[in-house]
Amino acid sequence: MELIFEKSVSGRTGVRVPLSDVPTAAPLPDELTRKEPVRLPEVGELDLVRHYTNLSRRNFSVDTNFYPLGSCTMKYNTKVTENVGGLFASCHPMLALLPGGDKLVQGPLAVIHELERQLAEITGMEEVTTQPLAGAHGEMTGIMVIAAYHKARGDEKRKYVIVPDSSHGTNPASAAMAGYEIVTVPTAPYGDMDLDLFRQAMNDEVAAVMLTCPNTLGLFNPHIAEICAIAHEGGALTYYDGANLNAILGKVRPGDVGFDVIHVNLHKTFGTPHGGGGPGSGPIGVRGDLVRFLPTPRVVRRDDGSYAVEDHPEGIGRVSDFFGNFAIMMRAYAYITLLGREGLIEVSEQAVLNANYMMARLKEEYDLPFDQTCMHECVFSASRQVQSGVHAIDVAKYLIDRGFHPPTVYFPLNVKEAIMIEPTETESKQTMDAFIEVMLEAARLARENPERLHQAPVTTPVGRLDETRAARMQQVCCE
Amino acid sequence: MGYCPNTPDDIRDMLAVIGAASVQELFAPIPPELRAKSFDLPPGMSELELMRLMREKAAACGADITPFIGGGIYDHFIPAAVDHLASRAEFYTAYTPYQPECAQGTLQALYEYQSAICRLTGLEASNASLYDGGTAVAEAALMSLRITDRHKVVLDASVNPLHREIVTGYLHGLSAEAVVVAPDGCASDLARLMASIDDETAAVIVQSPNFFGSVQDFRELAQKAHDHEALLVVSCYPIALGLVASPGEMGADIAVGEGQSLGNHVSFGGPYFGFIATRKRFIRNLPGRIAGETIDHQGRRGFVLTLQAREQHIKRHKATSNICSNQSLCALRGLIFCAALGKKGFEDLGLLNYDKAQYAKSVLGAVRGVDLLNPGATFNEFTVALPKDAAEVVQRLLDKGVAAGVPLGQYYPGMERALVVTVTEKRTKEEIDRLAALLEEVLWS
Numbered sequence: 001m002e003l004i005f006e007k008s009v010s011g012r013t014g015v016r017v018p019l020s021d022v023p024t025a026a027p028l029p030d031e032l033t034r035k036e037p038v039r040l041p042e043v044g045e046l047d048l049v050r051h052y053t054n055l056s057r058r059n060f061s062v063d064t065n066f067y068p069l070g071s072c073t074m075k076y077n078t079k080v081t082e083n084v085g086g087l088f089a090s091c092h093p094m095l096a097l098l099p100g101g102d103k104l105v106q107g108p109l110a111v112i113h114e115l116e117r118q119l120a121e122i123t124g125m126e127e128v129t130t131q132p133l134a135g136a137h138g139e140m141t142g143i144m145v146i147a148a149y150h151k152a153r154g155d156e157k158r159k160y161v162i163v164p165d166s167s168h169g170t171n172p173a174s175a176a177m178a179g180y181e182i183v184t185v186p187t188a189p190y191g192d193m194d195l196d197l198f199r200q201a202m203n204d205e206v207a208a209v210m211l212t213c214p215n216t217l218g219l220f221n222p223h224i225a226e227i228c229a230i231a232h233e234g235g236a237l238t239y240y241d242g243a244n245l246n247a248i249l250g251k252v253r254p255g256d257v258g259f260d261v262i263h264v265n266l267h268k269t270f271g272t273p274h275g276g277g278g279p280g281s282g283p284i285g286v287r288g289d290l291v292r293f294l295p296t297p298r299v300v301r302r303d304d305g306s307y308a309v310e311d312h313p314e315g316i317g318r319v320s321d322f323f324g325n326f327a328i329m330m331r332a333y334a335y336i337t338l339l340g341r342e343g344l345i346e347v348s349e350q351a352v353l354n355a356n357y358m359m360a361r362l363k364e365e366y367d368l369p370f371d372q373t374c375m376h377e378c379v380f381s382a383s384r385q386v387q388s389g390v391h392a393i394d395v396a397k398y399l400i401d402r403g404f405h406p407p408t409v410y411f412p413l414n415v416k417e418a419i420m421i422e423p424t425e426t427e428s429k430q431t432m433d434a435f436i437e438v439m440l441e442a443a444r445l446a447r448e449n450p451e452r453l454h455q456a457p458v459t460t461p462v463g464r465l466d467e468t469r470a471a472r473m474q475q476v477c478c479e
Numbered sequence: 480m481g482y483c484p485n486t487p488d489d490i491r492d493m494l495a496v497i498g499a500a501s502v503q504e505l506f507a508p509i510p511p512e513l514r515a516k517s518f519d520l521p522p523g524m525s526e527l528e529l530m531r532l533m534r535e536k537a538a539a540c541g542a543d544i545t546p547f548i549g550g551g552i553y554d555h556f557i558p559a560a561v562d563h564l565a566s567r568a569e570f571y572t573a574y575t576p577y578q579p580e581c582a583q584g585t586l587q588a589l590y591e592y593q594s595a596i597c598r599l600t601g602l603e604a605s606n607a608s609l610y611d612g613g614t615a616v617a618e619a620a621l622m623s624l625r626i627t628d629r630h631k632v633v634l635d636a637s638v639n640p641l642h643r644e645i646v647t648g649y650l651h652g653l654s655a656e657a658v659v660v661a662p663d664g665c666a667s668d669l670a671r672l673m674a675s676i677d678d679e680t681a682a683v684i685v686q687s688p689n690f691f692g693s694v695q696d697f698r699e700l701a702q703k704a705h706d707h708e709a710l711l712v713v714s715c716y717p718i719a720l721g722l723v724a725s726p727g728e729m730g731a732d733i734a735v736g737e738g739q740s741l742g743n744h745v746s747f748g749g750p751y752f753g754f755i756a757t758r759k760r761f762i763r764n765l766p767g768r769i770a771g772e773t774i775d776h777q778g779r780r781g782f783v784l785t786l787q788a789r790e791q792h793i794k795r796h797k798a799t800s801n802i803c804s805n806q807s808l809c810a811l812r813g814l815i816f817c818a819a820l821g822k823k824g825f826e827d828l829g830l831l832n833y834d835k836a837q838y839a840k841s842v843l844g845a846v847r848g849v850d851l852l853n854p855g856a857t858f859n860e861f862t863v864a865l866p867k868d869a870a871e872v873v874q875r876l877l878d879k880g881v882a883a884g885v886p887l888g889q890y891y892p893g894m895e896r897a898l899v900v901t902v903t904e905k906r907t908k909e910e911i912d913r914l915a916a917l918l919e920e921v922l923w924s
Contacts (some may be wrong), residue, residue: 001583004591004818015819016923017827021908025837028856031696034653038599048818049560056569059584065566066885076482077572080526087537089744094539094550094880096747097889100874104847107539108747121519134804136791147652149587170803172796177621179652182796191566220508250518251506257513267804271482276585276806277575277607277768279750295648317651318644321551321613321737322748334533340523349502350483356505357493373499375507399491400581408577408721410849411792429493453761460580462781472657472783477594 001461002059004051005478008041014048049092058461059276060405066431067405068358070377070420071168071216073268074405080338081271081331088330093322097297102308109307112299112323116331116427122336123242123262124255124342125285130324135243137319137434138263138282139174139210141295144284144316145261146208146237147178148293152314155235156459159206162236164193166217166412171210171241175441180207188412191370192221202234208261214248215376216412216420217357228258237290239259243267246425247376251343260287270332281328285309295319350377350425354432355474358423361436365443367414379415390446390453392417397456398445402438488573488824503913536782538745539605541882545910547839548882551612551639552751555718556905558819561742565812572646575768575804577716579783585807586782589770593911596652598718599817601727602756603737607768607784608810611803612714612737613642615753616684618766619712619735620657622757625764625799626710630655632682633675637662637689640890644682655681657776664689664860665853673703680709682733687723690890692836692860693853694723701730717741717754717813718903719858720819721829726756733757742816743809752806752813763789783807815842828904832859836902842915843900848922852897860901862887867920869898875921 027033040176044052061065068076095101102109105132114130132138143161150158162183172182183201188194192215202209214220221227226239237297237428240259244268254262268280274280286294296312323329339347352375359368359378366380382392396406396419408420423432445452457463485493490502524532546554565571576582576589589607596605609615632650634643634657647657660671667685676683681814684703688694701711712733713726718740726734739751757765763786769787771785791798818826838857844851847868865872869886876883877883889894902911906907 001587003587003594004814005594006819008821011859012821014821014822015824017820017824017831018556018904020834022834022838022911025834028694028722028833032694032700032724032856034720035728038721040820040822040825042821042823043818045560045819048815049564051493051818052564052815053567053894055584055587056564056567057584058582058587059569059573060578060581060636061569062572064572069574071833073572074574077568078482080529082566083530084533086744087533088540088747090542090554091540091747092544092546092548092554092745092882093546093552093748094548094885095546097550097885098548098873098877098882098885099870100877101506101541101882104541104544104877105539105747107536110536110539118520121517123582124516132805133614134802136803137610137614140801144648144652167792168803169793169798170801173794173798173801176796176798177649177801179654203588221514222508222510225510225513233493239775248509252509252513252514253517253905256516262879265869267718273571273572273808274586274804275573275575275806276582276811277807278804279752279806279809280804280902281750295524296763308661317648318613319648320645320749321611321641322753325749326747328750330533336520337532338523338526340577341518343523344520345518346483349505350485351484352505353490353502354820355486356497356499360497368775375508396578396764397580400578404576405581406578426482426484445550451631455613457580461583462580462779463777465579465775465781465783466773466877467783470771470783471788473771473773474760474786476785477590 003478004041007043007047007051009172012044014290016043025199065181065403065405066427066435068407068421068423068430070408072423073422073424075271076426077271077425078272080333084242084334085327085331096202104305109299111330111333113286113301113307115329116299118336119283120266120285123285125262127291127294128283128285128286130329131281131295131321132282132284133262134280135265135327136170136174136276138284139170140177141319142177142239142261142263142284143178145290145293148316149290152209160434162201162206162437165414166215167210167212168241168243180289182342191219195223199230202230204235206234206236207240208237210239210241210312212244214244215464217370217379218374218377219372220371220375225257237295243268244376246346252346260290262401266332267329270335272328272331279328281325345441347425354425354427356424358421362439378419381415382417382419385416385446388446388450391451392419394453395442398442398453399438400457401459404435404438484768495776495899506700506904544880544882545908546882547884547900547902547914551641552745554745554905555740555903555904557742560819561812561815565808570811571808576784579781580836583781586770588811588814590772590782592810593770595814595817596754596756600756601718602734603726603759605756606765607770608805608924609753609755609767610806611749611753614715615735616642617646619733619755620646620650620684622711622733622764623712624655626761627681629679629681631658631679632684633658633660633680634671635660635667635672635685637667637691639686639690640687666693666855667695672700676707676709677840678707680707682712684712687713688719688858691853692857693860694856695860700725700880714773718829718832721825722833723858738813743812750806752810753810764799766803767802791812832892835904835906836861839900839902839911840912846915846919859903860899862897862899865896865898869896873923876917878919881917882884883914
């Protein structure tokens with residue numbers, strides 16, 4: 001499809017800017033003035049609307065296709081929470097920071113405070129801050145809090161963060177952003193971080209251990225409390241990557257197990273839309289003695305029931321401009337309020353049921369490296385298909401032709417030819433059955449007609465794209 | 480209300496296939512001693528009850544205040560087409576475009592977004608967006624450390640103080656140092672900035688217009704930075720770029736900024752997006768996602784996420800950044816905003832903001848006892864000195880329904896009487912005149 005820039009016709013105008021009701025001012029000095037207008041597209045409003053409507057139709061989305069991406073939790077985005085998301089669209093955040101301004105914005109401050117209390121209860125943590133703007137941003141913020149804790153104790157020799165090899169790539173990257181070196185511990189044959197190797201890696205230079213539980217293989221680690229205890233004995237803190245929290249709502253609270261810091265991906269667990277790659281939102285929760293290190297500002301509830309914004313003098317400073325991605329937080333707050341206690345427990349139960357059903361029906365045709373009861377997702381390997389020259393990516397592309405978004409492939413890194421499936425709780429048995437039939441069909445084709453899989457996809461506006469060429473050309477904007 | 484569709488029959492059939500007696504049995508891998516000690520949340524509610532509750536909260540959000548405040552976030556007009564198009568579920572319920580053939584909508588939009596950002600900033604390469612303006616400045620600082628392999632940045636104190644706090648926080652863990660240079664009144668102290676650059680400096684970071692609203696020429700500063708093989712980072716306000724010389728024209732190596740004013744609602748803090756653009760030779764040091772053009776086996780043009788070897792899912796702790804989600808949907812809004820206004824509309828919008836603020840400057844400057852503090856050029860903000868404490872004055876004006884500006888005392892000790900006033904195209908002449916009248920009243924009666 002043509003670019004919007006290619007549809008531009010010189011002299012055509014779209015949206016009209018209002019006429020001025022003030023006198024024309026003396027112009028800016030020449031050296032400060034732009035030499036020529038910005039070469040933005042010149043299109044009419046209908047051209048614009050058709051262009052982006054037609055572009056949107058080139059996307060698979062949750063609302064149009066089943067999207068069983070493991071590790072990403074692509075569940076249905078409820079519509080009423082979308083209605084809620086825009087209610088505060090015109091509320092300026094700076095109002096809250098003006099002297100006397102807090103009394104004008106009691107509504108949004110209440111939402112922030114109440115969401116923080118909801119998340120604290122759900123995770124078993126003392127306090128939560130909504131400031132981080134995405135899960136990875138929450139990870140970095142959490143590790144900065146941990147660094148501040150060690151520093152406040154005068155314990156400054158700690159320079160390592162331990163992560164398992166199956167962790168999300170953001171874990172080591174976030175710890176590195178906060179200034180730490182990374183120690184990676186391999187996964188044992190039973191699917192969790194190897195306990196003995198972890199013991200060996202622990203020493204008094206370790207600042208934190210970062211874990212997901214259930215992990216990215218979809219497995220719940222029964223030794224999780226022991227890992228926390230070993231870390232704490234060594235003076236390190238434990239960080240819980242909450243990306244997979246939707247598997248354990250009401251079942252396990254990371255705070256009860258012994259975790260010190262957690263982030264929650266609101267867009268995964270609490271169903272705010274992913275937006276084609278964001279905005280997300282990544283609040284963090286901490287245990288009691290870390291509360292003083294949370295970033296500034298904090299929303300507090302006064303004795304009279306009103307809300308105020310306070311500086312947080314011992315905190316790590318500011319990690320985003322204001323209070324986080326508020327309109328996303330609103331949706332999560334509405335989702336939690338709407339579902340309530342029983343609804344959230346049902347989320348976990350149905351997510352786990354669906355994943356185990358998927359696993360049970362596909363394990364005859366696809367290798368299952370860790371054959372145990374899974375939580376919200378399961379990880380297969382296409383290694384059996386590789387024998388006939390078919391790779392995970394070929395299965396993935398075939399699914400596109402059959403109207404399904406592919407599962408996550410080639411992650412986690414410790415499974416060869418990984419195919420990671422997360423059906424989520426909002427999909428019906430009938431939808432999953434249709435998907436399973438196509439997965440089984442792909443396995444059959446792999447044996448009988450691998451070429452069909454290699455050619456896929458054939459139903460999309462473009463076929464398989466040359467990624468090497470893209471990296472070599474580095475064409476990232478139009479001339 | 481729940482959104483789990485399986486019926487009791489479905490559940491029974493699925494359990495039979497799994498070979499489990501109950502759903503509870505599936506949670507057997509969780510040892511009993513690890514079970515939740517509490518899950519004390521209220522019961523759920525209906526959509527009707529939820530909307531009632533949320534409308535109650537939304538009633539208390541300062542909607543009846545006339546805002547002359549910015550602080551990096553601006554109350555601009557948003558064409559209706561932006562909300563409509565960005566609300567298409569195919570955009571907002573999609574994920575990161577890791578499977579490009581079924582994500583050409585998002586990918587092409589990101590490529591177009593990058594093109595718009597390059598044209599606005601006068602630079603050659605953009606990523607697909609960052610979290611927000613403040614983290615964008617911090618990412619630019621980190622990027623300059625990587626490029627130069629140095630550990631010091633010179634940070635102009637007239638950069639948004641909220642952003643500076645984020646920068647110093649990001650640098651802290653990396654043992655990198657920010658040398659903060661105080662402004663000269665309401666303008667960047669170019670002489671002191673230049674004197675602070677040495678062979679240890681990775682970058683000098685300035686903002687245009689700066690936190691006080693001043694617009695300056697950075698060409699000489701760029702030259703001085705380049706003489707020391709340091710970079711010039713300019714944090715810019717995109718609406719100003721309709722009128723003001725671009726960072727590229729000024730000699731910047733990296734341009735960043737808050738994208739909110741391009742079609743994103745103020746929404747009490749977000750979501751917004753940060754943008755970043757640079758010279759093509761630094762493209763491999765950009766943080767975050769990048770959409771790139773390529774072809775399929777039949778030679779058809781298509782778009783993919785490219786240069787992924789920089790990113791955390793491949794490079795893990797050696798990645799250029801930990802950024803995983805960008806702010807794709809917000810960037811899409813920014814793109815549609817730019818395309819809706821187009822070449823002429825964007826220029827007109829810049830002029831309108833400029834004229835409105837210049838008018839406000841003249842009428843506020845005429846209020847008895849009020850002094851204008853930016854002698855040079857400003858864009859849509861300017862700073863005034865009041866004969867009284869600015870925080871007090873702002874508080875009193877809030878009671879009259881006007882947010883008169885951002886008092887500077889809390890960010891710049893010694894500037895307790897200074898107030899930054901913001902005027903966008905949405906403020907009418909009548910509102911501006913009323914602000915002047917109210918100010919006169921509060922100061923003198």
